[in-house]
Amino acid sequence: MTLHRIECPPELNLETGRDIFNDDSIDAVRSGDECLIDLSQTSKMDPHGGAWLIRMAQAVRNKKASVRWEGESGQVAELMTLIEPGLLDEPPPPAREPGYVEQVGGITIDVIREGREMFALLVDAIYWTLLAPFEGRGFRWSHFIDEVHDMGAKAVRITFLMNFLLGLTIAMLSAAQLRTFGLSIFVAQLIVIGFARELAAIMTAVVVSARTGAAITAEMATMVVQEEIDALRGMGLNVTQFLIAPKLLALLVVLPCLTAIGMVAGILGGLCWGVFVLGFRPQIWLNETLAAAQWNDIGQGLLKSLFFALAIVLIGSHNGLRVKGGSRGVGRMTTRAVVMDIFMIIVVDMLFATFFYFTVG
Amino acid sequence: MPAHEPIIRVENLDTHYGDKQILDDVSCEIARGEIFVVLGGSGCGKTTLLKHMTGLLSPTSGGIYINGQNIADLSEDELARMKQGIGIAFQSGGLFNSMTVGENVALPLREYRLVDSQLIPAIVRMKLSLVGLVDAENLLPDALSGGMRKRAGLARALAADPPVVFFDEPSAGLDPIMASGLDELILELRRLLGVTFVIVTHELDSIRAVADRILMLDKGRVLFQGSVAEAESSGIDRVQQFFERRPDTHIAQRNL
Incomplete structure (x- = not known):
């Protein structure tokens, strides 16, 4: 198990969010790893930034790795509390197709x-x-x-x-x-x-x-x-x-x-x-x-x-x-x-x- | 555009349904980041005013300026683009019954094509978690309760991050816990995302909780404009009556 640290920039928005999502660090994540999103530098986050974080969390979870975050403060912390449910759970799977x-x-x-x-x-x-x-x-x-x-x-x-x-x-x-x-x-x-x-x-x-x-x-x-x-x-x-x-x-x-x-x-x-x-x-x-x-x-x-x-x-x-x-x-x-x-x-x-x-x- | 320019300005608005005058010389200004509440008794023209501000109706005379631009001067395309900058949350949700909640929220994002399509599911999840409906993403609207539909409607209104959100009767028909939760959410969204809200309601508790300024209509005329505190000490009888929940005499008589 390895710990991957993803550092977020001071301002998290549509562009910077895409940059960290397309960064190699997520490709390196393997099953059972842990991903840590470091928000200590971030002082401002807009809805698109939040959406990129959710996208990232999904990608990490798809690789059977876990995700958590730390260091958030101020406006970022409040927004993170609001969107936490979306970051944590998987969407409920669609109903299984019945057999013949x-x-x-x-x-x-x-x-x-x-x-x-x-x-x-x-x-x-x-x-x-x-x-x-x-x-x-x-x-x-x-x-x-x-x-x-x-x-x-x-x-x-x-x-x-x-x-x-x-x-x-x-x-x-x-x-x-x-x-x-x-x-x-x-x-x-x-x-x-x-x-x-x-x-x-x-x-x-x-x-x-x-x-x-x-x-x-x-x-x-x-x-x-x-x-x-x-x-x-x-x-x-x-x-x-x-x-x-x-x-x-x-x-x-x-x-x-x-x-x-x-x-x-x-x-x-x-x-x-x-x-x-x-x-x-x-x-x-x-x-x-x-x-x-x-x-x-x-x-x-x-x-x-x-x-x-x-x-x-x-x-x-x-x-x-x-x-x-x-x-x-x-x-x-x-x-x-x-x-x-x-x-x-x-x-x-x-x-x-x-x-x-x-x-x- | 100067920063002090109000995001919405209504000037001397007159409007008629047939021969009947609904709004009579209504003027108001809504500042950026403000929570502006339009209130008044039933049938006073609140919803009509909201429909004018969102470009769904056109006035008999007077103008509506959004970001300093008169919407009567806009071409159809420009009007459609202007509407991408506003979100409308309807009284009973206004959700499309044939789509799941998630698809409903994704609809404006897909249609406006403002963001990467790979980001859309994440945006949908985010907006749904803002309104506390993450688990309802794959449900159809008819499986939701009234309060959930209203919140799903708000999530759709917020989907494309519009600077202004219009909300028709946010707390009507909700239990007090859900209603105050929704008030809290409105305040939080304004604080965190800087959304301007224009809310039509006549729920007193809700008005006291969220309103920066109120506009009170009576029979299509502006009765009062200002803060809630000013309204309560304004000395205008009709306004006082509203805030004290005092009935009109003729209804009182009929009830006796």
Whole structure:
């Protein structure tokens, strides 16, 4: 063990600090040595000088040597007392990366916990939306009306436009295929069945999840961050009853309506292509459309949209209420909610398709 | 620049929010190394005055001179450079939630590029040990208590060693031990590093402990300017009332 003495100049600042740091004396320090910072000459030290001392202490400690100082007086001594914690301890090491097995376990636990939370929220939401009002436990009808306006009436234009354009596109694609067989008129049937069963429900749900699902998460998450949720709970009000139930009922009412609008819009899109490009008379195209339209198909689309509505509101609220970490967290949760929404929409749709394949055909 | 030139001079400042006049003919001078406290009841324009001094708002009329230069005459770049010479510690910290405490303190250093990047971690540790938060370096702000956030905000304000630090409500919402500790820290920083402090507060104990001079505002006008002792013996009723914590009659009546 050797003792290294580092003498500090009369004035310790950005330049002189750098000079002693870059001096060879620190390179010579070996493991187990001791470093003594001699401050007896120093009468003035500025913050940068102090920072160089901390840098030096870190470098010495990295070599597993110890550091101490002596001879300080006056202003230097007082400043040294203030910055002593920074000179002495190491910064706490950042958390260790978990191993592979640990990660798998962690993810499993998280998924199970989240699934449970979602299920609890589902039960709660259904109770407060569909049962509690009949038990006389109150429902915020005024809020419900506002939500219907926000989620529904304001979304009509975009829903119509998206479905119309999709109808146009599908007609375009399928006409190109069917024309070779001279069966272009069947495009009308294809559009009706496609939109009634799948496309209108999915397209509308995607539009609504981006509009409404994201809004629900952002709103709830901001309420958590600003302690509004705590305020509600503190007043003895039920968050599900107060916030989620009106939204859920509103979307359950609104999403089938929007889906129906979507079906009409899609069919109109197809009709435009059929009449203006393929050159059919509107009457013929309409007859073909009506002949193919069946309550069975339309019912499938509308039924699905109810489940989409449930998924959008639950995923939105769930993610909003789980937010952690201020403004950044709000953004992260909103992203997560929209991704989960679209994923769930596709999963629910697939389940329905499988179910109907084996039952109705 | 002559040494006696005040570091901040406010001249006949008038300001409005919409039609409502917030500050009415406010003038004051803040000397180098001084601890200057702006006080007054809630809604008297304290925070607005602070925002003017830091260039966040521009006045209807009147001027603000920092180091003898009118900030209204500065270009955007010059204003940004001027702001590097001031530190602002916000009421609830104003920390970026997405960064750790250490990254928050390092941010102005990295952005201003005034020092060696290899020295930045050491500066961060030093500023955090000044405010007693060395162990919180790798924590996120939402893991901190209110008092810790405030101190972390002060550490960030001090990061680039600005000659002036503005501090909005240093002791509001803190327990008495923490509040007096923070007062002590302000005095120490002034003594050791020569930092000028402009503090907005209405905590009486804190004002008595740190203030060299005070500026008292009432409804946007300057009510009093001078030392705490002068204020207490000034004979201006409103000032007396403030220091004696005497309530207004109408609130007293309402409480009865």
